[in-house]
Amino acid sequence: MSFTLFQILNGLTFAALLFIVASGFTLIFGLMRIVNLAHGAMYLLGGYIAYFVTTRYENFFFGIVCAIVAIALLGFIEQKILGLVKHVELHQVLMSLGLALILNDGSLVIFGGDTFSVPLPEFLKGPFQMGEVMYPKYRLFVLLMGILIFIFLWLLMNKTRLGALIRAGVDDAETIQALGIPIRRIFIFTFMLGMTLAAFAGALGGAFLSLYPTADSEILVFSLAVVIIGGRGSLLGAAIGSVTVAMLSTFGQVWFPELAYFVIFGPMALLLAFKPTGLFGRPA
Numbered sequence: 001m002s003f004t005l006f007q008i009l010n011g012l013t014f015a016a017l018l019f020i021v022a023s024g025f026t027l028i029f030g031l032m033r034i035v036n037l038a039h040g041a042m043y044l045l046g047g048y049i050a051y052f053v054t055t056r057y058e059n060f061f062f063g064i065v066c067a068i069v070a071i072a073l074l075g076f077i078e079q080k081i082l083g084l085v086k087h088v089e090l091h092q093v094l095m096s097l098g099l100a101l102i103l104n105d106g107s108l109v110i111f112g113g114d115t116f117s118v119p120l121p122e123f124l125k126g127p128f129q130m131g132e133v134m135y136p137k138y139r140l141f142v143l144l145m146g147i148l149i150f151i152f153l154w155l156l157m158n159k160t161r162l163g164a165l166i167r168a169g170v171d172d173a174e175t176i177q178a179l180g181i182p183i184r185r186i187f188i189f190t191f192m193l194g195m196t197l198a199a200f201a202g203a204l205g206g207a208f209l210s211l212y213p214t215a216d217s218e219i220l221v222f223s224l225a226v227v228i229i230g231g232r233g234s235l236l237g238a239a240i241g242s243v244t245v246a247m248l249s250t251f252g253q254v255w256f257p258e259l260a261y262f263v264i265f266g267p268m269a270l271l272l273a274f275k276p277t278g279l280f281g282r283p284a
Contacts, residue, residue: 002132007250009130013139015246016146017205019239021219022226023153024197026238027190029227034082034191035092039198040220041100041107046071046199047206047215048111051118060121064203068196075195079188104216113213118206142204149197150239157235166190222249225268231278240279 021043028036046067054063078099085091124141127134157163169176169183176183201219202211209215225245230237245264252263271278 005130005133006135007254008247009133009135009139009143011247011250012243013143013208014250015242016143017201017208018219018222018226018246019146019242020149020197020201020204022223022230022238022242023149023235024194024201025223026227026230026233026235027197028194029232032187032190033089034079034086035089035096036078036082036194037093037096037220038078038100038103039194039223040216040218041103042071042075042195042198043202043205043219044211044216045074045103045107046202047118047211048107048116048202049199050203051116051206051211054119058119060119060124060207063118064200067199067203071199071202072192072196075192076188078195079191100216104213108213111211116206116211118203118211120207138207142208145200145204146242149200150235153235162186162189222264225264227278229268229271229278231280234278234280237278237280 021039025036025039028034028039049070050060050063050067052063053066054060057063078096081099082092082095085095120138124138126137128137128140157166165176165181165183165186169181169186205211205215205219222245226238226241228241229244230239230241244267248264248267256263
């Protein structure tokens with residue numbers, strides 16, 4: 001029983017991290033229709049920045065803030081670049097992939113090929129007693145952050161004027177702009193918000209899963225699976241997709257280690273065969 005509970009907690013905490021990454025991907029890809037394959041590279045670079053600042057100044061939260069600010073500014077530049085080919089998805093794929101390769105090579109030159117972990121503050125170190133189970137405090141902190149991010153994004157998209165403008169602008173940007181609303185600025189803000197979520201996840205994941213040269217491609221593949229299963233543009237779908245992918249990954253590695261990836265992507269392929277838009281997606 002304690003082993004099963006431990007694995008369930010592992011799945012939920014991994015799901016929280018995946019959701020933070022995938023929610024940013026959903027904002028950019030699902031809502032804005034921008035294919036940004038540099039999202040994983042932003043995650044990894046955000047983790048590296050958080051690691052560098054935290055080790056230098058011995059302040060975990062200052063490291064997170066620096067990572068968020070740096071990646072948000074980089075996201076502003078990327079949005080301007082991708083805006084040049086905003087109506088051609090293949091060009092977006094190639095340009096964002098090229099940017100990802102540039103960032104990965106730059107990170108490799110600066111940080112090398114070693115594995116790093118973002119240092120934790122003292123109050124997040126050690127285990128937390130949960131009945132018969134001792135579970136790391138930091139993983140529970142990541143779970144809490146995932147829940148808070150979901151609440152924040154849900155309120156933003158469904159209960160604010162900004163969220164309504166984002167959704168309306170995606171459906172008919174020309175009409176919204178004709179009404180005098182600066183929809184382009186709103187889209188820039190949305191893109192930068194997606195980038196900050198990638199940076200935040202990278203900083204959290206740097207102490208959770210560690211940082212290494214191929215971490216960006218791994219997290220990007222998981223994020224794609226989350227968005228495809230949950231449905232493009234659906235925040236609830238991203239949450240349910242994250243839990244689904246994380247649980248399949250966690251228990252798949254325990255029960256079927258040789259088929260760990262098939263356990264995730266097999267059901268995803270089956271779902272797409274019967275529901276191409278995902279669980280909560282809608283036709284474009």
